[in-house]
Amino acid sequence: MSRSTKVTVGRAVDWNFAATIGAKLAKPGPAATDYTRNQVIEQLASASVRAEIPVREVTGLNEGADVSQARIVDRPEWIRAASQSMKVMTGGTNGERPNFIMGRVTGAQTGAVLAFISSGILGQYDPFGDNGGELLLVYPNVIAVERQLRVVPADFRLWVCLHEVTHRVQFRANPWLAEHMSNALAVLTEETGEDVTEMVGRLASFVRDRRDGVASEPNSTGVLGVLRAVQSEPQRRxxxxxxxxxxxxxxxxxxxxxxxxxxxxxxVGTIRRRFDDRRKRKQPPLQRLLRALLGIDAKMSQYTRGKAFVDHVVRQVGMARFNTIWSGPETLPLPDEIEDPQRWIDRVL
Structure with a gap:
């Protein structure tokens, strides 16, 4: 199948329908007075600006760029923004309309997933949003978590902004990151036109290897393992x-x-300790299944493994030399280097 006739996932989904369904299915936020809602919205907007300068000072990135406020949203607004971003990321913006029935089915499924995720997202930097990128903070979720953790609200709100503003600084200081992500997504979401029997054969081989106890490579277990089993080699990369x-x-x-x-x-010490305890807390069986299917637990491991990598490199060579990592795709860590940071130091520095 030629590249011109390949179909991307983005053009198989009715993204407007996904946003509509997701917004309808989203759980309502925690009960709050108008005063509390207005207060958290104002504090998050202010904190998203206050956090920028200390983040720049620590990272040494994005010096001199304008500081902008985040957009403070509720769950349905986040779902609508996420749907639009996913539409852009997965190539669904070229004017082609999806098949009506298939587009509605996949749109409803996508909307349901976004509705589930929407109650757990505190914030997100969208590099494909308006004006070349947009920081979103989901205020009902911030209220819910700070109540659950029983922490000082103003401190927690600023703490959340420090993390999310770092993402904004990462992408604004390194514009190539968005294109690198977009190119990888284009490969990942593109139908290859392979014969179904080839995909089934790879899946059967995967199952046989697990049964026979073949040692797993990184990311080869669970849902990610099944996904990799049916992918072509370019998609795996x-x-x-x-x-x-x-x-x-x-x-x-x-x-x-x-x-x-x-x-x-x-x-901050209390917030970090209680937040980490919350990440590790055992979930009910159904929620554990959904988290596994949606890759949420894999996301949690990213924080731990990624922080260990950055901590090690910065401790060894300092932040200025660590920032070599942002030079381009070739200086990003390889999969095995995430687990062994010294290998990245030896290769790149």
């Missing part, structure tokens, strides 16, 4: 690129949050 990039970005943000936190967030 693209998935690895996205996983490594996500691990680096999240780990870097967690490192920066901890580096900045003690100076600007008085109760």
């Amino acid at each position: 693209a998935l690895d690129q996205l996983l490594v990039l996500g691990t680096l970005l999240e780990g870097h943000a967690d490192h920066v949050m901890d580096a900045v936190g003690p100076a600007v967030v008085p109760s």
Whole structure:
């Protein structure tokens, strides 16, 4: 199948329908008075600006760029923004309309997934949003988590902004990151035109290897393992690129949050301890299944593994030399280097 006739996932989904269904299915936020809602919206908007300068100082990135406020949204607004971003990321913006029935079916499925995720997202930097990128903070979720953790609200709100603003700084200081992510997504979401029997054969081989106890390579277990089993080799490389990039970005943000936190967030020690305990808390069986299917637990491991990588490199060579990592795709860590940071230091520095 030629490249011109390939179909991307983005053009198989009715994204407007996904946004509509997702917004309808989203759980309502926690009960709050108008005063509380207005207060958290104002504080998050202010904190998204206050966090920028200390983040820049610690990272050494994005010096002199304008500081902008985040957009503070509720769950349905986040779903609509995420749907639009996914439409752009997956190539669904060229004017082609999806098949009506298939587009509605996949749109409803996507909307349901976004509705589930929407209650757990505190914030997100969207590099494909308006004006070349947009930081979103989901205020009902911030209220819910700070109540659950029983922490000082103003401190927690600033702490959340330190993490999310780091993502904004990462992408604005390094515009090539968005294109690198987009290129990998294009490969990952493109139908290859392979014979179904080839995909089934790879899946059967995967199952046989697991049964026979063949040693697993990184990212070869669970849902990611099944996904990799049916992918072509270019798609596997693209998935690895996205996983490594996500691990680096999240780990870097967690490192920066901890580096900045003690100076600007008085109760940062309590917040970090209780937040980490919350991440590790055992979930009900159905929620554990959904989290596994949606890759949420894999996302959690990104924070831990990525932060360990960044902590090690910065401790060994300092932040200025660590920033070599942002030079281009060739200086990003390889999958095995995430687990062994010294290998990245030896290869790149």
